[in-house]
Every structure is written in structure tokens, then in C-alpha cells.
Amino acid sequence: MNNATAVEALAALAQDSRLAVYRILVQAGPDGLAAGVLAERVGVPPNTLSFHLKTLGHARLVATRHSGRFVYYSANYDAMNALIAFLGDNCCGGRPCAPVVAPSRARRQA
Amino acid sequence: MNNATAVEALAALAQDSRLAVYRILVQAGPDGLAAGVLAERVGVPPNTLSFHLKTLGHARLVATRHSGRFVYYSANYDAMNALIAFLGDNCCGGRPCAPVVAPSRARRQA
């Protein structure tokens, strides 16, 4: 993870519809949801959502799986964990501190 | 934390100079750094950085402390932890899952 990659991921999430989609996918789990279902749930036209899904995909925050006419989108958990680790990297210069932002041991192992 | 607040925080971080500043402040710890020091480290004019610091401040990601002619900026760790919790909320519908994005027990207690 580097600055540019992190900016791309953060920018992908920094939009109403895209953040809503991402959270729905995190809650939906590994199987994901079809593009049309997401469009209806978020309340935007399918073409507009397609644009946003492309943005999330290019940032590697979501993955796609094709099944017949449907395209299922799912959250990429590894990308989020890497982003969180990057944001909290070397928190407080490595000294022990109460307000830790660094990933927990469990998270790093995931 | 709600969608709009999270979007504002993510948008604040989704910019090269601002992300660089934020990470420097996370590593600097609670004492923070003066605006001028940040401008020099990031390599942008003071007025441009001031604009970016205002954006980070409005998103509550950084706090300010005045001391004489200097203004010290520091990272707001609570805001980041709240954002991370929001992003991983109800991961996989609450079912136990390997790729957890939800905050660790230690993080929630911080």
C-alpha cells in the first residue's frame, strides 16, 4: 500500500452512493449482490450505479463474479484491512499509546 | 456516525497532501506539529496547506492547539476509530466470518 493507492481507495468510498453500496456489500458477505439489486437498494439508475461500481472495482474495494446475465459484486475485505493498516501505520511513532489506530493483532492475521 | 459524516471524513483523506498530512500527524502523536512544519514536510505552499488543514479539521479528523504564533495540528484518533467501526459495521450480517472488517475488541474500548 502506498499513498496513491490509498487515495484512490478513499476517493472511491468518499461518495454517498458508493459508500452505501460498499457497506451493503460488507454486510452481505462473500456471496455479494447483483448490480441491479444494488441499484434498487441505493436508489440510483442502473447506469449511474455502474459508473460507481467501476470506480469501486478499479480501487480493488469490490470484486465481480459473473453468473448468466447477472454480475455479482462483493466486498474485498483484504483491501480494507490494508487501507486501515496504512492509515494507522507507525501510530505515535511506535511508542505505546492509548488511542491506537494501528490494526489489532487479529486484524493483521486475517 | 452516519453516511454523510463518513463521506466527509473519507473525502478529507482522499487527497494526496491531506492524506500525507494525516499520516504524519498519526505518527507524530498527541502533541502534533505546527502548520508550517507540515507545509514544509509535505512540500506545498502554506496557504494551500491551510486550505487542506481546514478540510481535515471540518471533518474532525484533526484538532488544533494554539501556542503563541504557532498553530499545532494533531490527529483525532477517536474520529478514525469511529470511521473504521462504521465501515465494518455488521460485517457479513453478523455471522462469524474470517475476513472481519469490524473493529477489534481492543479498538472499540479505546
Added chain:
DNA sequence: TCTACAATTCCAGTAATATCGAAATATGAA
């Protein structure tokens, strides 16, 4: 008070992003 310095605000130009109608692509069913 006068000067120096830190930081911010103002302003204008430029660039990037969001939106959605219409058209195109692709798969499945009749």
C-alpha cells in the same frame, strides 16, 4: 510603535467528478 514571522483568507483560473438519457453489449428464454 515598528518589524518580522506564522498562519489564514480572498480570489480567479483550472481540473476533476457526478449525473443520467440514449445507445450498445450480452445472456437467457420462447
Added chain:
DNA sequence: TTCATATTTCGATATTACTGGAATTGTAGA
């Protein structure tokens, strides 16, 4: 093949964001 559905691409417009020079505010020291 023909039709219906799912999704994406195209194109044009509107909105928002980034940048940095110049001017301003505020504090400290001579």
C-alpha cells in the same frame, strides 16, 4: 431467430474541488 432482461458505455452538462499569488490577521520581540 426474436424478444426481454441485465449491465455497461457513450456523451453532454452541471457541480465541486484544487491551486497558489496577493492581501490580511495575529503574535512576539526590538
